[in-house]
Amino acid sequence: MVKVAIFDYGAGNIFSLKSSLEKNEAEVDVITNLEKIKNYSGLLLPGVGNFDPAITSLHTSKIQFQDLVKNQIPVLGICLGMEMFFEKSEEGKLGGLGVLEGEVILLPNKFKIPHMGWNDLQIKKPSVLLEGVKEGSWVYFVHSYRVKPKNEDIIKADSDYGINVPAVIETQTLFGTQFHPEKSSKVGSIMIQNFLRVCKK
Amino acid sequence: MTLTKRVIPCLDVDNGRVVKGMHFKSIKDAGDPVLLAEKYSQEGADELVFLDITASEQQRETIKSLVKKVAQVIDIPFTVGGGVKTLQDARDILLSGADKVAINTGAVKNPEIITKLMEIFGKQCIVIAMDVRRNYEIKENRHIFTSDSKKFWFEVFIYGGKTPTDLDAIEWAKEVERRGAGEILLTSIDMDGTKEGYDVQLIKEIVNSVNIPVIASGGCGKPVHMLDVFLQTNVDAALAASIFHYKTHSVDRVKEYLKENGVPVRL
Structure with missing residues (x-):
């Protein structure tokens, strides 16, 4: 059984993500720092909260997080979790985790914000997460x-909301989804399984 | 393609059972919330809404344990509301496994709670539930509308639709958006439980006043009512309870019907 950790920023529902991983036969711990991350085969940054408070909760773990990515421990960032991979976000004043170059910007306001609901994936490139x-x-x-x-x-995939919204990013063992796989019914479960398969390797 | 319209079964929960009333009264037992949640999720519901209509202090633990049970059996988003007054109430619900928390009376009484919740949890978690009724007593500084040559304004009610607030619904909708709400769950008290269709005029006016998603609620008695509200307004989602509870219509059949009639839905 593969053992993974969910990082809890203390600000939202991580219960659904935990259930989803457990349904796919993972053993899951919820952690609030990365000190014992070597005991796990993968890490998940969940997608609930606000940028600055979430980054603050990870602050003391920033160097450990960068090492983890360098050492190719699989990481899946969901929504806010993925946004934190980048250097900065218009949602907050604090810097991001900075493991990917780029930034996070507000959606254009010609459509309703938040972009909320079911939208379809346009797959652009082959991807492990999207197998x-x-x-x-x-x-x-x-x-x-x-x-x-x-x-x-x-x-690797985007979704149309007036503009192309990057929906799946992937580079080596770093994965991110703008949507919530744990809330995306059976399709989401396939992606969770794909991530856990990478963790097993 | 683009974003689909959402079909949302609603479960009004009283003492751990799903119930359904009319005009916010005459409650009738309609089943086990966990079983219904699982069934709707499997039938292709896009989201679920739970409203704890008892919501007394003793009920807080009951609702937390219910939220946990539901979160284990479904893999779609769900919103929980009813009696949320404080940050701690909202936090309890979100940390038990709900994706969003709906606040009604608590937000009218203490609007700062919206911004506080937004700063901690992000705006996507915060649904403002508005119970609205037409008021034919014309006052100044209200948005006045006309229907069947009668003039009225839309008034916000609290405490389960029992207490008028004098608040103009259009202004309140704009204010909750400004304060950081992520979505509005808009219920027409006039239409709720009648099975005669949504208050299309109300929904259209609120949708056109804000730039956050709006869920239409109150009055859905058959699939054509959902079709009407989607075709006549730019609403994002339609909520219904009784048509799904009593096996009159399954969620997937309703969505197929909407699709056949040109509404983009997830099937």
């Missing part, structure tokens, strides 16, 4: 910001 996921699959989004990676090759 077995069909083009046009519906996934659940709820966010007000989007990521803008410097290297666009890491965007």
Whole structure:
């Protein structure tokens, strides 16, 4: 059984993510620092909260997090969790984790914000996380910001909300989704399984 | 493609059972909330809403344990509301496994709670539930509308639709958006439980006043009512209770019907 950790910023529902991982036969611990991260095969940064408080809760772990990514421990960042991979966000004043070059910007206001509900995936490139996921699959989004990676090759799928919203990013063992796989019914479960498979390696 | 319209079954929960009333009264037992949640999730519901209508102090623990049970059986988002007054109430619900918390009376009494919650949890977690009724007593500084040549304004009610607030619904909707709400759950007291259709005029006016998603609620008695509200307004989601509880219509059939009639839905 693969053992993974969810980082808890103390600001929202991580219960659904935990249930989803457990349904896919992972052993899950909820952690609030990265001191014992070597005991786990993968880390999840959940997608609930606000940028600055979440970054503050990870602050003392920032160097450990960067090491973890260098050492290729698989990490899945969901929504805010993915946004924190980048250097900065318009949601907050504090710097991000900075493991990816680029920034996080507010969605254009020609449509309603937050972008909330089920939207379909346009798959752009082959991706480990998207193995077995069909083009046009519906996934659940709820966010007000989007990521803008410097290297666009890491965007594996996007979704149309007046503009192309990067929906899946992936580079080596670093994975991110703007939508919530744990809330995206069966399709989301496939992605959770794909992530856990990477953790097992 | 783009964002789909959401179909949301609502479960009014009293003492751990799903109930359904009319005009916020005459309650009738409609089943086990966990079983219904699982069934709706499997049938393709886009989200679920739970409203704890007892919401007395003793009920807090009951609702927390219910939220946990529901979170274990479904893999779609769900909102929980009813009696949320303080930051701690909201935190308890979110940390038990709900994705969003709906606040009604608590927000009218203490609007700062919206901003405080937004700063901690992010705006996506905060749904403002508004119970609205047409008021035909015309006052100054209200948005006045006309229907069947009668003039009225939309008034916000609290305490389960029992207490008028004198608040103009259009102004309140704008204010909750400004304070950081992520979504509005808009219920028409006039139509709730009638099974005669949504208050399309109310929904249209609120949707056009804000730039956050709005859920239409109150009055859905058959699938055509959902179709009407989606075709006639730019509302994002439609909520219904009784049509799903009593096996009259399954969620997937209703969504197929909407799709056949040109509404983008997830199937």
